[in-house]
Amino acid sequence: LMNQYNQDxxxxxxxxxxxxxxxxxVANQLGRKRTLCEAYGAGGxxxxxxxxxxxxxxxxxxxxNTMNEHLSYITIRGARKHDHPxxxxxxxxxWGAYHVSxxxxxxxxxxxxxxxxxxxxxxxxxxxxxxxxxxxxxxAARMGELGNSFQKLVTTLTLAQVDYxxxxxxxxxxxGAAESKRLIVGKRRYEVLVLPPMTENLNAKTVMLLxxxxxxxxxxxxxxxxxxxxxxxxxSQAAGMSRSGSWKQVAVDGLPRLLLxxxxxxxxxxxxxxxxxxxxxxxxxxxxxxxxxxxNTSLDASCSATVESACASAEKWDIEQGKAEQVTxxxxxxxxxxxxxxxxxxxxxxxxxxxxxxxxxPPRKLADRGEVRPDGDVKVRRLDPNVLTIDYVDxxxxxxxxxxxxxxxxxxxxxxxxxxxxxxxxxxxxxxxELIRHRFSSGRGLEAVYRFTIREKVPPSLSIVIERADLYAxxxxxxxxxxxxxxxxxDKAFGKIDIAAAAQVGENSVAIKASSLSIFHELAAAYVLGxxxxxxxxxGFEIVPAKDLKLGPWKTQGMPLYxxxxxxxxxxxxxxxxxxxxxxxxAWLGSVAEVKVNGQSAGYxxxxxxxxxxxxxxxxxxxxxxxxxxxxxxxxxxxHHGKHGLGSAxxxxxxxxxxxxxxxxxxxxxxxxxxFEPFTLKRGS
Numbered sequence: 023l024m025n026q027y028n029q030d031x032x033x034x035x036x037x038x039x040x041x042x043x044x045x046x047x048v049a050n051q052l053g054r055k056r057t058l059c060e061a062y063g064a065g066g067x068x069x070x071x072x073x074x075x076x077x078x079x080x081x082x083x084x085x086x087n088t089m090n091e092h093l094s095y096i097t098i099r100g101a102r103k104h105d106h107p108x109x110x111x112x113x114x115x116x117w118g119a120y121h122v123s124x125x126x127x128x129x130x131x132x133x134x135x136x137x138x139x140x141x142x143x144x145x146x147x148x149x150x151x152x153x154x155x156x157x158x159x160x161x162a163a164r165m166g167e168l169g170n171s172f173q174k175l176v177t178t179l180t181l182a183q184v185d186y187x188x189x190x191x192x193x194x195x196x197x198g199a200a201e202s203k204r205l206i207v208g209k210r211r212y213e214v215l216v217l218p219p220m221t222e223n224l225n226a227k228t229v230m231l232l233x234x235x236x237x238x239x240x241x242x243x244x245x246x247x248x249x250x251x252x253x254x255x256x257x258s259q260a261a262g263m264s265r266s267g268s269w270k271q272v273a274v275d276g277l278p279r280l281l282l283x284x285x286x287x288x289x290x291x292x293x294x295x296x297x298x299x300x301x302x303x304x305x306x307x308x309x310x311x312x313x314x315x316x317x318n319t320s321l322d323a324s325c326s327a328t329v330e331s332a333c334a335s336a337e338k339w340d341i342e343q344g345k346a347e348q349v350t351x352x353x354x355x356x357x358x359x360x361x362x363x364x365x366x367x368x369x370x371x372x373x374x375x376x377x378x379x380x381x382x383x384p385p386r387k388l389a390d391r392g393e394v395r396p397d398g399d400v401k402v403r404r405l406d407p408n409v410l411t412i413d414y415v416d417x418x419x420x421x422x423x424x425x426x427x428x429x430x431x432x433x434x435x436x437x438x439x440x441x442x443x444x445x446x447x448x449x450x451x452x453x454x455x456e457l458i459r460h461r462f463s464s465g466r467g468l469e470a471v472y473r474f475t476i477r478e479k480v481p482p483s484l485s486i487v488i489e490r491a492d493l494y495a496x497x498x499x500x501x502x503x504x505x506x507x508x509x510x511x512x513d514k515a516f517g518k519i520d521i522a523a524a525a526q527v528g529e530n531s532v533a534i535k536a537s538s539l540s541i542f543h544e545l546a547a548a549y550v551l552g553x554x555x556x557x558x559x560x561x562g563f564e565i566v567p568a569k570d571l572k573l574g575p576w577k578t579q580g581m582p583l584y585x586x587x588x589x590x591x592x593x594x595x596x597x598x599x600x601x602x603x604x605x606x607x608x609a610w611l612g613s614v615a616e617v618k619v620n621g622q623s624a625g626y627x628x629x630x631x632x633x634x635x636x637x638x639x640x641x642x643x644x645x646x647x648x649x650x651x652x653x654x655x656x657x658x659x660x661x662h663h664g665k666h667g668l669g670s671a672x673x674x675x676x677x678x679x680x681x682x683x684x685x686x687x688x689x690x691x692x693x694x695x696x697x698f699e700p701f702t703l704k705r706g707s
Contacts, residue, residue, distance in 0.1 A: 133371060484554075
């Protein structure tokens with residue numbers, strides 16, 4: 023859940039190595055081919071394609087191979103748009119590009135469900151020790167210390183590129199056995215068992231299996247003194263087993279190196295000195311070799327490493343294009359060495375073969391031969407109408423009126439005045455038809471008024487969007503208006519109403535009225551659309567004439583609430599084409615960027631290093647290259663108030679809006695999407 027990386031806390035979501043390793047380990051032990059995880063939930067409307075790739079790559083490299091994206095709304099009307107967004111649906115401005123991410127993970131899922139992950143090192147999870155402290159404040163403190171210690175050990179081993187599984191004592195009791203020097207858990211046979219720090223208790227079945235395992239010569243590495251309890255009772259059994267020559271007490275700090283030195287398979291991932299990336303790897307054994315997936319989870323630092331393998335050859339499987347490519351490698355004494363360079367957020371899937379079926383690519387590095395000189399400056403144009411979100415209204419219900427109230431509070435007020443505690447759809451799960459069968463007393467309706475200000479002149483095209491416009495009689499400045507059939511914006515339940523003829527310079531009011539209330543009369547924000555700019559005012563924003571756009575954040579150019587696309591165009595002459603040509607974005611922010619060459623889509627830029635090969639789309643002269651930067655619905659849908667950070671969204675965040683308002687436009691929380699420097703056409707050989 024969420025898009026906030028945290029590898030330290032046992033309660034964290036994204037970044038919590040332990041919870042994914044637990045899943046993968048159980049699947050390995052029980053022979054389950056597929057591992058499923060819900061992803062992206064509560065990541066917020068601001069989730070970008072780079073974030074999707076980073077989170078998905080992190081899940082897959084740790085052992086997930088089937089992803090359940092959270093979530094796809096049927097509709098975002100009312101409170102639904104605040105319920106742990108984003109949405110994988112037509113509502114998103116980036117929906118037309120989503121096939122790029124979906125195709126990537128479809129191929130990765132197919133690859134990472136092949137073969138088996140076979141590890142010979144096992145780490146015992148100290149669950150039964152934790153249960154002893156699952157009571158009282160003193161116990162909670164001890165359990166927290168234990169959880170943090172185990173979390174740190176799991177993360178440290180994984181980042182040290184140690185291949186291991188986690189063992190649950192419960193699964194060990196039901197599927198465990200000892201055979202010679204190996205501890206068997208289901209379909210896995212482990213040669214080394216690690217007891218983590220602070221392990222105080224073991225189950226009786228665990229003690230019995232460890233005794234047999236040690237008698238057969240199996241190795242136990244204990245990161246502390248032997249456990250002093252069995253089934254919660256004081257016992258000297260573990261102390262007795264520790265006198266075996268196969269039981270060693272080791273320092274936690276030296277454990278990663280010790281485990282790596284035990285590797286007899288000829289495989290290693292060696293980080294470059296001073297490397298600042300966050301590197302993970304995952305190996306899967308195939309009949310004729312291995313698959314190796316490498317991921318750099320850092321968005322700030324690149325990653326450099328060398329892979330050593332006992333296999334005889336290697337090739338790259340391009341996850342984005344679905345094709346195999348030669349990769350640079352060199353012969354070593356007992357296999358091959360492969361240099362690996364990963365951009366921030368980068369990934370690499372390698373197929374390692376037991377035979378020499380694929381020769382190495384010649385050592386190469388893209389030589390920068392400079393930039394192709396553009397013909398003229400960048401031209402900038404907005405692709406969709408600008409938007410003003412009106413999230414404060416005057417509302418009348420039950421004979422009472424509230425003025426300048428936030429729409430969420432207004433929705434609660436309407437239903438409270440009609441016998442319910444609040445908006446019944448907000449943070450609620452409907453059982454059968456318990457909500458939609460509810461009926462209110464006849465003759466009890468509602469009226470709400472949305473206000474906005476236009477300065478200088480009325481835009482030639484101007485519309486207002488009302489959720490479930492079909493439920494209301496609507497007027498603009500006293501003139502009746504209504505949504506034309508089939509006219510909607512953002513959601514098919516959001517009626518789009520032309521108000522250009524009814525609008526006026528100065529204050530405008532759009533009133534919606536229902537004579538009888540139903541469960542579907544859920545007040546929400548309204549949206550004014552048109553060719554205009556917004557200027558921050560003492561209360562919200564005011565509509566002003568549109569100005570020409572330029573490079574820089576949209577939010578500083580009259581578009582603080584805009585979420586859709588802006589096109590940036592330049593012309594280039596490639597001349598006598600030689601080498602490869604790349605469109606590069608040196609400085610930008612958006613969910614994804616589409617590149618069009620001479621009117622045709624050449625592909626998308628969605629992760630670092632922020633470039634796209636457009637060689638095949640270019641002609642010698644007169645190339646019009648357009649980069650369309652797409653924002654996110656964070657700017658239109660919020661949350662706009664309370665100064666919440668990016669990367670997560672919960673219903674309560676929208677409750678942070680002041681009850682009375684709107685607040686000053688400068689206080690609305692939005693993201694500065696846009697292209698900040700001209701894109702370039704780079705030539706490389």
